[in-house]
Amino acid sequence: MNETTRAPLSLLPMSGHTKGKRSPVTCHFKCGNACLGETCNTTDNEYFRDVAAAALSRRNVLGLGAAGAVLIAAGATAAPAAAAPVSSALPTGHGHGHGDAGRLPFTPITPVDRTVDALTVPAGYTWSPIIRWGDPLFADSPAFDLQHQTAAAQKRQFGYNNDYTDILVDHGNGRTGLLVCNQEYVNPGIMFPATSDPAQQATNRAVARAAHGMSVVELTRRRKGRPWDYTVGGRRNRRIDADTTFAFDGPAAGSALLRTVEHADGTTTRGTIGNCSGGTTPWGTVLSGEENFNGYFRTPGTSAEDKRYGLKDAPSTYGWEADEQRWDTRNTGYENASNHFGWIVEIDPQNPTSTPVKHTAMGRFKHEGANVRVDGEGRVVAYMGDDEKFDYLYKFVSRRRVSKNRAENLTLLSEGDLFVAKFRGDSAASEIDGTGKLPTDGAFDGSGMWLPLVVGGRSMVSGMSVEEVLVHTRLAADQVGATKMDRCEDVQPSLMTGRVYVACTNNSDRGAAGKAGPDEANPRTANRDGHIVEISDTGNRAAATTFRWNLLLVCGDPAKNAATYFAGFPKDKVSPISCPDNVAFDSVGNLWISTDGAPSTIGYNDGLFKVTIEGRDRGRVQQFLSVPTEAETCGPVIHDRDGMVYVAVQHPGEEGTFADQHSLFPDYVRPGTTPRAGQVAAPRPSVVQVHRR
Numbered sequence: 001m002n003e004t005t006r007a008p009l010s011l012l013p014m015s016g017h018t019k020g021k022r023s024p025v026t027c028h029f030k031c032g033n034a035c036l037g038e039t040c041n042t043t044d045n046e047y048f049r050d051v052a053a054a055a056l057s058r059r060n061v062l063g064l065g066a067a068g069a070v071l072i073a074a075g076a077t078a079a080p081a082a083a084a085p086v087s088s089a090l091p092t093g094h095g096h097g098h099g100d101a102g103r104l105p106f107t108p109i110t111p112v113d114r115t116v117d118a119l120t121v122p123a124g125y126t127w128s129p130i131i132r133w134g135d136p137l138f139a140d141s142p143a144f145d146l147q148h149q150t151a152a153a154q155k156r157q158f159g160y161n162n163d164y165t166d167i168l169v170d171h172g173n174g175r176t177g178l179l180v181c182n183q184e185y186v187n188p189g190i191m192f193p194a195t196s197d198p199a200q201q202a203t204n205r206a207v208a209r210a211a212h213g214m215s216v217v218e219l220t221r222r223r224k225g226r227p228w229d230y231t232v233g234g235r236r237n238r239r240i241d242a243d244t245t246f247a248f249d250g251p252a253a254g255s256a257l258l259r260t261v262e263h264a265d266g267t268t269t270r271g272t273i274g275n276c277s278g279g280t281t282p283w284g285t286v287l288s289g290e291e292n293f294n295g296y297f298r299t300p301g302t303s304a305e306d307k308r309y310g311l312k313d314a315p316s317t318y319g320w321e322a323d324e325q326r327w328d329t330r331n332t333g334y335e336n337a338s339n340h341f342g343w344i345v346e347i348d349p350q351n352p353t354s355t356p357v358k359h360t361a362m363g364r365f366k367h368e369g370a371n372v373r374v375d376g377e378g379r380v381v382a383y384m385g386d387d388e389k390f391d392y393l394y395k396f397v398s399r400r401r402v403s404k405n406r407a408e409n410l411t412l413l414s415e416g417d418l419f420v421a422k423f424r425g426d427s428a429a430s431e432i433d434g435t436g437k438l439p440t441d442g443a444f445d446g447s448g449m450w451l452p453l454v455v456g457g458r459s460m461v462s463g464m465s466v467e468e469v470l471v472h473t474r475l476a477a478d479q480v481g482a483t484k485m486d487r488c489e490d491v492q493p494s495l496m497t498g499r500v501y502v503a504c505t506n507n508s509d510r511g512a513a514g515k516a517g518p519d520e521a522n523p524r525t526a527n528r529d530g531h532i533v534e535i536s537d538t539g540n541r542a543a544a545t546t547f548r549w550n551l552l553l554v555c556g557d558p559a560k561n562a563a564t565y566f567a568g569f570p571k572d573k574v575s576p577i578s579c580p581d582n583v584a585f586d587s588v589g590n591l592w593i594s595t596d597g598a599p600s601t602i603g604y605n606d607g608l609f610k611v612t613i614e615g616r617d618r619g620r621v622q623q624f625l626s627v628p629t630e631a632e633t634c635g636p637v638i639h640d641r642d643g644m645v646y647v648a649v650q651h652p653g654e655e656g657t658f659a660d661q662h663s664l665f666p667d668y669v670r671p672g673t674t675p676r677a678g679q680v681a682a683p684r685p686s687v688v689q690v691h692r693r
Contacts, residue, residue, distance in 0.1 A: 104643065450544070507522065
């Protein structure tokens, strides 16, 4: 299929098969119709499988006392503070305090029907875009021209389909800052006019490559609490795309597994793709997760490694192998090209000339993102989800501690220990029947172990070298018996409590014939709505090898689905929520969740939700905003001290075509009308800001 003249929706491979979160269009372009292929994880890991105690033997590295988590701003010189003791017990109910309403009081909005093409915010609030796809970033950037796009122009403009976002406010008066944003994937069918001209198709593919990656953009505002404007030609503005030079670091850098004819020493590569969520480090850099990279490649598809990562001998989603040999690993000299993707990427947004890094020590899989915290003695721990059905939850613990020297901190993620999670429930297996009914103890909860993959620079996986564990991490995690999860997406530690929150977005194949059945950490068969796991490492030590866990939310619309749970909060007093994706915290510790897939599960547009996680209102879900039709809510940033909320609106109008657009967000320019400067009659993925009127 020619991606620039997309087939009708009914002819897309996933049409009629989307039992879960997405439209067939998103399935095709974002994850290469992964659900139609064989399940990548075919291991028979058992939920209650015993793990030899010897496998857990390792040196003891001190972990986080959350109240003493070290937040080191860019260039800071303060030494790490000692950690205050924090209880590792998980909340078990209500009445142990009143919680905090936060600094953003609002009346929850009513869920918005999936057909509505509008961004809906609470009464008393308003919104505006900060920046849109195609907006110029540099003094020499051309204005966006929808009908005449070029790769050269797109490399100088804001990219497409924004995901992870952060607003980094500069020290001082708070009137300047940076926006850092991922550009995950593209939809050529609504980006370009249909064409059968091979030359134009090649041009469109080049534009698509340039629209991937990341953007860094300078911001200004009149004062705190007021909307931002982005700065064209800002000193720190930057575009990173599929051609940008990256360095590999860590134990696998230079490995034979990373060498290609183009990068013969295996220490560098070109480009980043599929950038989903991410995280911002205490030393002021931004992490980005390379997720659905497999759909960009054509490979032999015969090796265990290819099969485990969903790599196939079939035309790639975008057809880039017609332009560059590296996208087809059947080509001599490019056999390892697909190994160059699936990493955690780190960029320094303060230095636009710096070389971004891919951290091999953190493992290679379909990274949703990585979020870090720092323990009381300065050790860094990063939590990471592998966003595929029946894949795993990981954590990385740095070897070295945070330094007063920022340059040294830029290498903290280059060496350390890598673990994968094993969950154990504390209820009888007969009580976990797949319906989502609570066990007799009144909670889905239990204990768990962090199984070692690499510790102290040594492989802990029999028959695999360190380099093999890090490049083929899924295979290593299979071997040690990790727990198959319902698609771990964003994973965020709370710096106030030390607890970690895992968004398991859904898994409609749970319990299907020949596939893993329900367990207490994933208690529903055909899990369309997803759930939130809450984890506490033993003693709140970041490098602890054991943890306690419970399910904070079992999502869905309680008015339609009895198999929902909101930490014991009354179901008739919550906003319906489905398919949790990205999570964030406000300044008083409330959890905020953005969703991706609610239209196909509960019939409402995706949105942003606040969840109280402490006190008598623990489990209360309140919807703050709703994004336009066919869009996904991404990258929430909650600056409640400024009265500001930010989200990235990804793939609005995803199911349309260039000739029949389904959304006109954010400009809402109607065909036949005269647009204002910079506006076009097509949807433009954008980063928006919401604030009080």
